[in-house]
Structures are given as C-alpha cells and as structure tokens.
Amino acid sequence: MLRIITxxxxxxxxxxxxxxxTQDEQVVHKEATVxxxxxxxxxxxxRALLHYxxxxxQKTLKVEELRVxxxxxxxxxxxxxxxxxDAIQLACRQIEAFHRQRVPKSWVQFGTDDIVLGxxxxxxxxxxxxxxGGRAAYPSTVLMNAIPAKVAGVPRIAMVxxxxxxxxxxxxxxxxxxxxxxxxxxxxxxxxxxxALAYGTETIPKVDVITGPGNIYVTLxxxxxxxxxxIDSLAGPSEVLIIADSGANPIHVATDMLAQAEHDPLAAAxxxxxxxxxxxxxxxxxxxxxxxxxxxxxxxxxxxxxGLVVVVSSLAEAAELxxxxxxxxxxxxxxxxxxxxxxxxxxxAIFLGYSTPEAVGDYLAGxxxxxxxxxxxxxxxxxxxxxxxxHSSLIQYSPTALNKMGNAIITLAETEGLNSHADxxxxxxxxxxxxx
Ligand SMILES: NC(=O)c1ccc[n+]([C@@H]2O[C@H](COP(=O)([O-])OP(=O)(O)OC[C@H]3O[C@@H](n4cnc5c(N)ncnc54)[C@H](O)[C@@H]3O)[C@@H](O)[C@H]2O)c1
Ligand SMILES: N[C@H](CO)Cc1c[nH]c[nH+]1
Ligand SMILES: [Zn+2]
Numbered sequence: 001m002l003r004i005i006t007x008x009x010x011x012x013x014x015x016x017x018x019x020x021x022t023q024d025e026q027v028v029h030k031e032a033t034v035x036x037x038x039x040x041x042x043x044x045x046x047r048a049l050l051h052y053x054x055x056x057x058q059k060t061l062k063v064e065e066l067r068v069x070x071x072x073x074x075x076x077x078x079x080x081x082x083x084x085x086d087a088i089q090l091a092c093r094q095i096e097a098f099h100r101q102r103v104p105k106s107w108v109q110f111g112t113d114d115i116v117l118g119x120x121x122x123x124x125x126x127x128x129x130x131x132x133g134g135r136a137a138y139p140s141t142v143l144m145n146a147i148p149a150k151v152a153g154v155p156r157i158a159m160v161x162x163x164x165x166x167x168x169x170x171x172x173x174x175x176x177x178x179x180x181x182x183x184x185x186x187x188x189x190x191x192x193x194x195x196a197l198a199y200g201t202e203t204i205p206k207v208d209v210i211t212g213p214g215n216i217y218v219t220l221x222x223x224x225x226x227x228x229x230x231i232d233s234l235a236g237p238s239e240v241l242i243i244a245d246s247g248a249n250p251i252h253v254a255t256d257m258l259a260q261a262e263h264d265p266l267a268a269a270x271x272x273x274x275x276x277x278x279x280x281x282x283x284x285x286x287x288x289x290x291x292x293x294x295x296x297x298x299x300x301x302x303x304x305x306x307g308l309v310v311v312v313s314s315l316a317e318a319a320e321l322x323x324x325x326x327x328x329x330x331x332x333x334x335x336x337x338x339x340x341x342x343x344x345x346x347x348x349a350i351f352l353g354y355s356t357p358e359a360v361g362d363y364l365a366g367x368x369x370x371x372x373x374x375x376x377x378x379x380x381x382x383x384x385x386x387x388x389x390x391h392s393s394l395i396q397y398s399p400t401a402l403n404k405m406g407n408a409i410i411t412l413a414e415t416e417g418l419n420s421h422a423d424x425x426x427x428x429x430x431x432x433x434x435x436x
Contacts, residue, residue, distance in 0.1 A: 002283040004309045011310040015325045018268045018306050019375045022236055027216060034191040034220040041195035046202045052192040059163045061187065066203045068169065068185040076174035088139060088176050091364040095147045098366025103151060103385050114398035119391045123153040126205060127388055128197030130212035133162035133189055135264065135298065137170030140362060144369050145212045145383065146180035152388035157182050158205060160197060162189025194221035198229045211383055213370050216266065232387045233372040233380040237266035240358055241327035243318040243340070246275040248333040248354060254285035256331060256357050261302035262295045268306035272318040279309045319343035326377040329358045348377045403429055
C-alpha cells in the first residue's frame with residue numbers, strides 16, 4: 001500500500017501533491033462551512049457555540065457548562081495516576097527550561113548626539129490556546145502552548161478544547177492545563193472555538209492572539225480570523241519526512257512513519273532513502289504494523305493517500321527534495337546527521353540520529369511541537385515565547401540630533417509631498433524656529 005517511487009520527476013510531483021493536500025476540492029467546501037460558523041458565532045455568541053457543539057460534537061450543553069468548573073478541575077487530579085502526573089511535571093520543567101532560554105530582551109542603545117534607540121518587548125494582554133480533542137487528547141499540546149505564553153508573561157490565557165465523548169474532557173488535559181498555570185478552560189472545539197476567541201461571546205473573552213494546532217476546520221478558521229487577531233502559524237495536519245541510510249532500522253523507520261499517520265487521515269509520512277532494500281523493508285513493515293494497529297482505519301487512510309517512499313540517488317538529493325517539501329518534522333536517521341543538517345534549509349524541527357524518534361520532541365525534549373505544516377516551514381517557525389510578544393520601537397532625539405538630521409528628513413518629507421511632516425521637524429530646529 002505504501003508506494004515506492006524511484007524517478008526524481010515523479011517524486012517531485014508526488015511531494016508537491018502531498019504538500020498541497022489541504023488545498024484540494026474537498027477542503028474548499030469545508031472553507032464555506034467554516035465561514036458560516038465564524039459569521040454565526042460573531043452574530044449569535046454563546047447560542048451559536050451550543051448549536052455547533054450539538055451539530056459537530058454531538059454534545060448538548062447548557063451555557064453555564066461552557067466553562068469548565070473548579071470542581072471538575074480538582075476532580076481531574078483524582079483521575080490521573082502518579083506516573084502520568086510525574087511525566088506531565090517532567091515535561092513542564094523541560095519545556096519551560098527550553099523556552100526560558102529564548103526570551104527576547106528589551107534593549108536601548110545610546111548613540112552620538114544623545115540619540116537613544118531601542119526595542120521594548122511586551123506580552124499580549126490575552127491569549128487563546130486551542131487544544132485539539134477530536135480524535136485524540138493532547139495534554140502535551142497544552143504544555144507546548146501554555147508554557148511559552150506564561151514565560152512571555154501573558155496575564156490572561158484562555159484554553160478551548162472540544163467537549164469530548166460521554167466522559168467529557170480527558171482529565172490529563174485538565175491536569176496539564178493546571179500544571180501549566182491555566183484555570184480558564186472552555187468546552188468548545190472546531191471553528192466555533194476559534195470564532196469565540198477571535199470575536200468574543202458572552203462567556204468567552206475575545207483574545208489578541210490564538211495559538212495551537214487542530215484539524216482542517218480549526219486551521220481554516222485560524223486563517224480566516226487572522227487580522228482580527230494574531231495567530232501563531234497554520235499548524236495543520238501533521239507530517240514527517242524521514243531521510244534514512246542503510247544503517248537505519250526498518251522497523252523503527254516504519255513505526256516513526258505510523259506515529260505521524262496515526263494523528264489524522266490527512267497526516268503525511270514520507271521516507272527518502274538511497275537504499276532500495278531499506279525502502280522495500282520499510283514498506284513491508286508498515287503493512288505488518290498496520291494489521292493490529294489500534295487506530296488502523298484512520299492510519300491506513302493517511303498512509304494510502306499521503307504515505308510515500310522515494311529511492312534517491314544520494315543523501316544530498318534527499319536533502320534537496322526535503323527542502324522542496326519543507327516538512328514540519330524531519331528525521332535524519334543516518335550515520336552522520338550533523339554532516340547533512342547544514343544542507344537543510346526548511347524544516348520545523350529536525351531530529352538527528354537513530355535514537356531520536358520524533359516522539360522525543362512531541363512530548364518532552366523541550367522545543368515546541370506546534371510547528372508549521374504544509375510547506376509553511378519555508379517562512380515560519382515553531383511556536384515560541386515570541387509568538388506571545390510584540391515589540392515597540394523606542395526613539396529619542398536630542399535638539400542637537402534633530403538639528404543635524406533635520407534637513408534630510410525635510411527633504412524626504414517634501415519629496416513625498418507631505419508638508420506637515422516636513423514642518424513638524426522644521427518648526428523644532430532651533431535656528432529655523434523664527435523663520436517658520
Ligand atoms: N502540529 C501540532 O503541534 C499538532 C499537535 C497535536 C495535534 N495536531 C493535529 O491536530 C489535529 C487534531 O484533529 P482532531 O480532529 O483530532 O481534533 P480537533 O480538536 O482539531 O477537531 C475536532 C473538532 O472539529 C470539529 N469538526 C469535526 N467534524 C466537523 C465537520 N464535519 N464540520 C465542522 N466541524 C467539524 C468539531 O467541532 C470538533 O470539536 C490533527 O490533524 C493532528 O495531526 C497537531
Ligand atoms: N506530532 C504532533 C505534532 O505534529 C505532536 C504530538 C502531540 N502528541 C503526540 N504528538
Ligand atoms: Zn505526534
């Protein structure tokens with residue numbers, strides 16, 4: 001079922017098709033649904049949230065149930081065992097330590113003539129984080145979104161997540177939220193949750209920036225509300241591209257491909273290898289592991305549509321193809337990964353060596369797992385502390401500095417025909433004050 005391609009032109013065409021998989025005709029139809037959801041929530045607020053939750057999540061809620069109560073949050077701790085709590089706390093520490101290293105610092109610089117220039121970083125007032133909850137529960141994604149927001153100093157963080165099956169929101173998600181310092185949690189998913197965060201409803205506050213991954217409805221909604229609010233990036237259906245040499249273990253490579261495919265029927269799993277024997281072994285192993293896979297139907301679908309093995313002529317060719325695809329996750333399962341890494345220009349996260357499966361980064365290495373997908377790694381990066389910060393430029397000119405630079409400013413302003421701009425400088429220049 002996993003196709004093996006050997007021709008470069010075929011490989012390039014297939015990789016383009018997989019990269020563009022969220023733009024096919026079916027997706028265009030989904031965009032119409034998402035537009036309608038956004039407009040309805042904007043107009044009707046909570047009422048629309050309840051309506052769409054009943055329609056898309058098959059859950060009948062009352063308005064007062066939209067926000068997760070304090071007693072439900074407390075009860076969640078009783079439902080997770082010690083090993084899980086320990087693992088969540090370990091992940092929290094590692095993710096926080098990594099993100100603390102990346103906090104941009106405000107700065108000022110004192111130049112000649114008492115010119116002062118600088119940048120001052122401030123957090124957004126309110127952030128909204130989306131935690132997927134349709135096909136799986138993601139406590140790890142709670143940590144990956146909430147911790148950078150906390151480190152950035154965001155004073156108010158609202159989390160939204162689908163209401164879950166009859167048992168409700170997964171308790172591990174609620175515990176992770178509390179361990180990361182979030183108390184404001186709303187039971188709503190999909191495009192309607194993004195609309196609530198972007199426009200505000202009676203219950204859910206409007207935020208300034210929305211982060212977090214989600215399925216196609218969530219991703220389209222984030223794209224459409226961008227501008228009304230800021231967003232992190234379009235972190236949609238996941239993807240992994242693996243470059244493997246003959247030293248790689250085919251069983252491990254196959255598992256890593258399935259580890260991505262099991263997220264979503266739109267997930268992509270690609271192997272590039274110069275070893276045709278490895279290519280065949282991995283394809284057979286994927287088949288074998290799929291037989292008893294607990295999420296077989298969904299995973300099989302992803303592998304059938306967006307799974308691919310390419311036999312390349314060299315690792316350098318693999319790097320070129322990988323750069324064209326710009327994968328969310330890139331695994332270098334090769335003997336000398338640090339030799340190839342310099343040839344990689346576009347990738348959300350790079351996992352080096354045979355003993356670094358993507359799962360290490362998915363859960364607790366520290367770097368963020370919310371990453372750009374579908375080629376967005378060509379211009380975007382992992383979610384980080386800076387996602388929740390903006391900076392103001394700081395500029396102070398002394399009278400001496402204004403005198404020195406004034407003529408140039410006036411010339412530029414007059415060239416643009418903007419006389420008041422020119423006058424605002426001219427009037428302040430000491431020896432010209434009287435002429436004005
Ligand atoms: N990049 C990352 O960091 C990262 C991390 C975790 C998960 N993911 C991705 O997030 C996604 C999670 O998807 P999911 O579906 O499990 O959860 P989700 O929470 O993103 O989506 C579920 C919601 O979709 C809405 N929905 C479902 N069917 C609909 C329909 N027909 N019309 C309108 N709305 C509908 C429902 O309201 C539901 O609440 C996967 O693609 C996974 O790969 C990415
Ligand atoms: N692989 C996902 C990012 O694409 C992140 C994740 C969370 N849990 C497991 N995996
Ligand atoms: Zn994963």
